[in-house]
Amino acid sequence: MTKVITFAIQKGGVGKTMTSGVTAFLLAKQGHKVLAVDMDSQGNLTQFLSGSDNLLDFENETVLEAIKEGDAKKYIKVLDDNLHLLPTDDFLATIAHYLFTEHRGHRSLALKECLESVRDYYDYIIIDTPPALSEQTINSLGASTHVVVMFETSKFCYNAVPRFLDTVQAAKEKINPDLEIAGILRTLADAKRSDSKAMVDLIAEEYPDLVFDTVIQRRATTGRLPIYGLWENPESKKAFEYHGKFLKELIERVTKKAK
Numbered sequence: 523m524t525k526v527i528t529f530a531i532q533k534g535g536v537g538k539t540m541t542s543g544v545t546a547f548l549l550a551k552q553g554h555k556v557l558a559v560d561m562d563s564q565g566n567l568t569q570f571l572s573g574s575d576n577l578l579d580f581e582n583e584t585v586l587e588a589i590k591e592g593d594a595k596k597y598i599k600v601l602d603d604n605l606h607l608l609p610t611d612d613f614l615a616t617i618a619h620y621l622f623t624e625h626r627g628h629r630s631l632a633l634k635e636c637l638e639s640v641r642d643y644y645d646y647i648i649i650d651t652p653p654a655l656s657e658q659t660i661n662s663l664g665a666s667t668h669v670v671v672m673f674e675t676s677k678f679c680y681n682a683v684p685r686f687l688d689t690v691q692a693a694k695e696k697i698n699p700d701l702e703i704a705g706i707l708r709t710l711a712d713a714k715r716s717d718s719k720a721m722v723d724l725i726a727e728e729y730p731d732l733v734f735d736t737v738i739q740r741r742a743t744t745g746r747l748p749i750y751g752l753w754e755n756p757e758s759k760k761a762f763e764y765h766g767k768f769l770k771e772l773i774e775r776v777t778k779k780a781k
């Protein structure tokens with residue numbers, strides 16, 4: 523069964539795109555068939571995976587058009603045998619207007635419906651989301667089997683976690699009973715700062731069953747991935763080190779939790 527995994531939280535700049543992008547890339551490298559879906563109109567995942575800085579490359583051929591058509595097939599870009607991308611551009615920001623005024627089906631299941639025709643082809647579908655509890659995020663939760671709750675080790679993100687977990691619970695009850703929390707991933711941790719370390723510990727105390735053991739540390743080589751790229755990066759071994767450990771745990775969890 524295809525695992526559809528959303529990386530989300532309403533807080534910005536916490537490593538959602540970094541983690542979803544590297545996860546999609548490493549899964550594909552391991553031989554899995556992967557579709558990455560960019561549900562953030564910033565287009566960072568599109569840029570990160572395609573290596574293109576110009577979102578005009580994808581004009582009128584994005585996830586927004588796929589949702590409007592109700593079928594993603596025509597809009598998927600083949601980046602590699604194993605890694606495919608459903609890209610975005612700025613116009614995805616108009617999706618709420620479309621969903622509220624023109625969409626005929628269920629407003630929160632529009633993404634799920636457009637992925638239906640391609641879903642079985644993939645082992646994993648990885649979805650990146652914007653820093654908001656917007657229609658993009660709700661549709662991502664509606665389409666997913668699992669969600670990874672992103673936790674950057676800061677106070678504002680700490681405040682966002684319980685509210686986001688409430689949103690996940692509401693999505694499970696109202697639109698997607700299959701949705702499971704894969705876990706809470708602690709990211710951008712700074713070993714030199716005691717406040718960051720305290721946040722790492724605090725979230726583990728509060729959610730001992732949910733946190734992944736792996737803590738993604740802030741690391742220069744990882745931060746440079748968007749500059750040097752994923753595909754032929756001389757620093758990749760160091761840059762991917764923590765994400766590789768996280769991926770092992772993620773695969774174990776989403777496989778074990780499968781019914």
Ligand SMILES: Nc1ncnc2c1ncn2[C@@H]1O[C@H](COP(=O)(O)OP(=O)(O)OP(=O)(O)O)[C@@H](O)[C@H]1O
Pocket residue numbers: 533534535536537538539540541562564566651652653710738739740741742744745746747748
């Ligand atoms: N482990 C890391 N070490 C160093 N830098 C990182 C790491 N993870 C992410 N970054 C950097 O931190 C910044 C924020 O990461 P990213 O863009 O993935 O966050 P985001 O949650 O997707 O942001 P947004 O909410 O705007 O979509 C980026 O510049 C990214 O390169």
Ligand SMILES: [Mg+2]
Pocket residue numbers: 538539540562564566650651
């Ligand atoms: Mg992002």
